[in-house]
Amino acid sequence: MQLVIDFLENKINLTKEDGVVIGVSAGPDSMCLLYLLEKLEKKIGFKIIVAHINHQKRKESEEEEEFLRNYCHEHNIIFESMRIEEYKNGNFHKEAREIRYKFYKDLIDKYNASYLMTAHHGDDLIETILMRLVRGSTLNGYKGIPLITNMETYLIVRPLLYVTKDDILNFLEANNIPYRIDKSNFSDKYTRNRYRKNVLPFLKEEEKNVHLKFLKFSNTINECNNYIEKVLDNAYNNTYKDRKLDILLFKQLDAYIGKCLIEKILGSLYSDLSNIKSKHIDLILNLIKKNKSGSELNLPNNIKVLIEYNYLYFETNKEVLKDYCFELKNGLKLLNGFSFFEYDGNDNGNDTLHLSSSDIKLPLYVRNKRNGDKIELKGVDGSKKVSDIFIDKKIKKEERVSYPVVVDSNGLVVWIPKLKKSKYDSQNKEKCDIIFKCL
Numbered sequence: 001m002q003l004v005i006d007f008l009e010n011k012i013n014l015t016k017e018d019g020v021v022i023g024v025s026a027g028p029d030s031m032c033l034l035y036l037l038e039k040l041e042k043k044i045g046f047k048i049i050v051a052h053i054n055h056q057k058r059k060e061s062e063e064e065e066e067f068l069r070n071y072c073h074e075h076n077i078i079f080e081s082m083r084i085e086e087y088k089n090g091n092f093h094k095e096a097r098e099i100r101y102k103f104y105k106d107l108i109d110k111y112n113a114s115y116l117m118t119a120h121h122g123d124d125l126i127e128t129i130l131m132r133l134v135r136g137s138t139l140n141g142y143k144g145i146p147l148i149t150n151m152e153t154y155l156i157v158r159p160l161l162y163v164t165k166d167d168i169l170n171f172l173e174a175n176n177i178p179y180r181i182d183k184s185n186f187s188d189k190y191t192r193n194r195y196r197k198n199v200l201p202f203l204k205e206e207e208k209n210v211h212l213k214f215l216k217f218s219n220t221i222n223e224c225n226n227y228i229e230k231v232l233d234n235a236y237n238n239t240y241k242d243r244k245l246d247i248l249l250f251k252q253l254d255a256y257i258g259k260c261l262i263e264k265i266l267g268s269l270y271s272d273l274s275n276i277k278s279k280h281i282d283l284i285l286n287l288i289k290k291n292k293s294g295s296e297l298n299l300p301n302n303i304k305v306l307i308e309y310n311y312l313y314f315e316t317n318k319e320v321l322k323d324y325c326f327e328l329k330n331g332l333k334l335l336n337g338f339s340f341f342e343y344d345g346n347d348n349g350n351d352t353l354h355l356s357s358s359d360i361k362l363p364l365y366v367r368n369k370r371n372g373d374k375i376e377l378k379g380v381d382g383s384k385k386v387s388d389i390f391i392d393k394k395i396k397k398e399e400r401v402s403y404p405v406v407v408d409s410n411g412l413v414v415w416i417p418k419l420k421k422s423k424y425d426s427q428n429k430e431k432c433d434i435i436f437k438c439l
Contacts, residue, residue: 023116029120051103114154116151117159123165128144131191144214228257228260284297
């Protein structure tokens, strides 16, 4: 246990102004951590806040909560608890973890604490790494349980990673520290328990301090991952913006960084990546490799990936606005985001329209492109196909279907908002009696 004590005293710079939230279940691991911090608190004087979750899944839960409440009262420690009344999804462990850490964060804020400490120990670390190696994970996942996690406003610290479960039980017995046992930790129903029962004894027989070897492995992976994250952040900022990836810049990246970048982008789009598999990453990378405009790929949860003009777009599938026609009026708003307003400013770009009613036939209409649409451009002899202008301006294929075109009552194209004006657009404000702006 000396390694834990040395770590807390020499690596964690606790001061009397600090608050430490400790996740305590009443089991042997968390009671050991609580005891160690109590001893350290007597030297330094920081504030301890015990955080307990009553999952109400076992009949012993009530007694455990009461035991811990009384312990904290007797030891003059702040005790905070919450009860989970119901679980809404089918993944109990995932949901319980989310609720637990939300509770911890609330207490961090309430007490302005600097640290959250949990009682994960060396055996937990070995089990986690082995399970992820067998199941498959990312480099970040293979590090298992980090010793310290920076959460920006506070640190999560796991001091007991230096010791095993046997070390903890021996320490509790030697110091007469009370605790409670959760019998579900012995059930072969759970994967972790099977590793604990069948794999760990063999590893410990081969090397007594195997947990420290795994801790070193975890720290090494964490250092490598931190370096890669810095490179990855730089690549992300340089190649990806507004859900659009620059393919030419992407192809200059190292292959591994490129793969990680796609994973990072997907992580920014999905709150839950459980439906994203390695095959989706491979399909996206193959799409980039071919770089063919118009190519697209549908991902889970209504996300679409498509290529247009050396850019890879990540978009949410939405109903396409097509075959529409509305009279052009002040305040007209289209479902594809275009809005039209009467205007009296001085702008003269392609987002404004200046017409004289004597040159066209009213009313004006806003509609999507029709086959054969042409526009007589300002300052150019002859006409040009609207479809060619879309291509020249690199309008994505799927957006061309609903892109607005302004026509008069004879079907004469007088404006392609934000792209091109017709020869009927006038700069003589005294002659113009129709002025619109498109946003």
